[in-house]
Amino acid sequence: MxxxxxxxxxxxxxxxxxLILVVAPSTTAIGVNYGTKGDNLPPPATVASFLANRTRIDRVKLFDTNPDMVRAFAGTGIAVMVTAGNGDIPKLATKDGAGAWVAANVAPYYPSTDISLVSVGNEIMDTADKALISNLVPAMRALKAALVAAGYPKIRVSTPHSLGILSVSEPPSASRFRDGFDRAVFAPMLAFHRQSRSPFMVNPYPYFGYNGVTLPYALARPNPGVPDPGTGITYTSMFEAQLDSVYSAMKKLGFEDVEIAVGETGWPTKAEDGQIGVSTAEAAEYNRYLIGEASGGSGTPLMPKRTFETYIFALFNENLKPGPVAERNFGLFYANLTPVYDVGLMKDGVKTAATPAPAPDESKAAQSAVKKDDVEAAAAPEETAASASAPGPSSVDGEASSKATGPSPSEAPSQSGSTGEDKTPEKEEGGGDAPPPAASASGPPDEASETAAKDVDAAGGGKTPAPAGAESQGSSNLRVPxxxxxxxxxxxxxxxxx
Incomplete structure (x- = not known):
């Protein structure tokens, strides 16, 4: 708003x-997805201190409830989204199961750690698992009731969706939810969101829908735009068009008043050889636009003057992720906490380091060239990012509990139109079209299911036109109390x- x-x-x-007006420069707040599929990442406490003291990032999204990670953000002022595993959903649909989950995964940390939202699974509608899908809304309701009963009414409950939830995504005015699921799942889910004042969360990725011709549209550069005959709007930003497509589908069910949050979106700095539109320059361009769009207050053509709670994918390049090269190169920061590129998120204005990060496919030894002390020094508020320019490897406790957190396009854009790689490893982990293996109630959430969304984004969501007024205005308006x-x-x- x-x-x-x-x-x-x-x-x-x-x-x-x-006579004189002195106005402090505006600050930009944004969220990030904090995944841990890397063998060279700093420990959670170091990461939390770095984000709190050195950056404008004010919220993080975790893909599980790893105690070390949740505890690390205690007292930092950073809001944390935690995730209940896909396999937990059937138990969460019961009163006792939801109560037990809250007692184990929220009560020990809240309110010292500002748990602002609990995500029930990840892209469940793409799993094709009927048991998970049928229990999703009941689990959301039961979990919210358990949070209220425990004395935590401010903690919101939601679940992220890929754009695969749309059977029609272009033009935005014609968009609608998948047949059958619209009334059976999304109508009651949106009613829950309205009642609990929680956001409907989606993961739009222009990256998975562009090609050489539509790159300016995906990056919201000046372009002719894509007209929507239903509204007369010409969209010049694919991201805005994707959001308006979701809005239109919600409106058709009578829930246009429910807020929309962006659980994931981003742009990689490296991809397959010869793929156009992928470099640090394009990644910085997209995320710089995204930050302005999320916090600028201009909204979209169908949602004017709205702001969107937004989480960039991702905090780090994760060198152990399977799949295409891009999977391992969505990070805003190297493992040594040096920015990969500058989008204005550093409080001290530190730019990127002169020394590039190691290639994602290099050996573990090459990627872990720095001492742990150097990485920890980067998190100290009085130090500069330059002082942490040497990489410092340190393992993240509970890494095994985190599954793939990043996108894995089956049709990643390239000049040739083919990536030469598929997402088989991700699908084996539970993503894709096949139902994921049942996870234990205490096991990690099935992050890999997010990748199914990217396939659909590339096939439909990415084609959706984006709203006019590509770049939103930043929050630089002069306001004096x-x-x-x-x-x-x-x-x-x-x-x-x-």
Whole structure:
């Protein structure tokens, strides 16, 4: 939602001569997906300290409830989204199961760790698992009830979806949910979101829908745009079009008032040889646009003046992820906590390091060239990012509990139109079209199911036009609290200044 305007109060202070106005620079807040499929990543406590002290990132999305990771964010002021595993969903659909889950995964950490949202599984609608799908909404309801009963009513409950939930995604005005699931799953789910004031969460990825011709559209560069005959809108940003497609599907069910959150989206810095549109420059361009779109308040053509709770994929390049090269190269930061590129997220304005990160396919020894002490130093607020330029490997506790967290396109865009790699490893972990293997209630969430979304994004969601006004305006509007102006006026009046 756009920030309240102060112009309406201007008449009260028009007679005050404003000699000097000093306004602090605007700050940008954004979320990130914190995955751990790497053998060279810093420990959670170091990561949490770095994010809190050195960056403008104010929330993280975890793909499980790893105790070390959840505990690391205690007292940092960073809001945390935790994820209940796909395999937990049948038990979460019961009162006792939901209560036990809250007692084990929320009560020990909250409110010291600001758990702001619990994600029930990940892209469940793409698993084709009837047991998971039928229990999804009951699990969301039971979990919310358990949180309220435990005294945690502020913790929201949601579940991320790929754009595969749409049977029609273009043009946005014609978009609708998949037949059968629209009334059976999405109508009751959206009713839950409305009642609990929680967001409907989607994972839009323009990266998985572009080609050489549509690259400017995917990156919201100046382009002719894609018209929507149903509304007369010409979209020049694929991301905005994807969001408006979701909105249109929600509106058809009568739930256009429910907020939309972006659980994942991003752009890799490296992909297959010869693939156009993938480099640090394009990744920085997309995420810079994304940050402005999420926090600028301009919204989309069908959702004007809305802001969107947004989580960039991903915090780190994860060198152990299977699949195409891009899978391992979505990170905003190298393992040594140096920015891969600058999108204005560093509090101290530190730019990228001069030394490039090791290639994702290099040996573990090459990727772990730095001492742990150097990585930990980067998290200290008084240190500069440059002081951590040497990579410092350290294992993340509980790494085995985190599954694949990043996208894995089956049709990653390239000049030739083929990637030469498929997503078989990801599908074996539970993603794709086949039902995932049942996970134990105490086991990790099935992050890999997110990859199924990317296939559909490439096939449909990516084609959706994006809203006009490619780049949203940043939050740079001059806003001065009325109380400050009145104080100035009173002071001047008392001293004879007016």
């Amino acid at each position: 756009a920030p309240p305007s102060w112009q309406g109060h201007a008449a009260a202070v028009l007679s005050v001569p404003l 009325v109380s400050c102006l009145l104080t100035v006026a009173l002071s001047l009046a008392l001293t004879g200044g007016i």
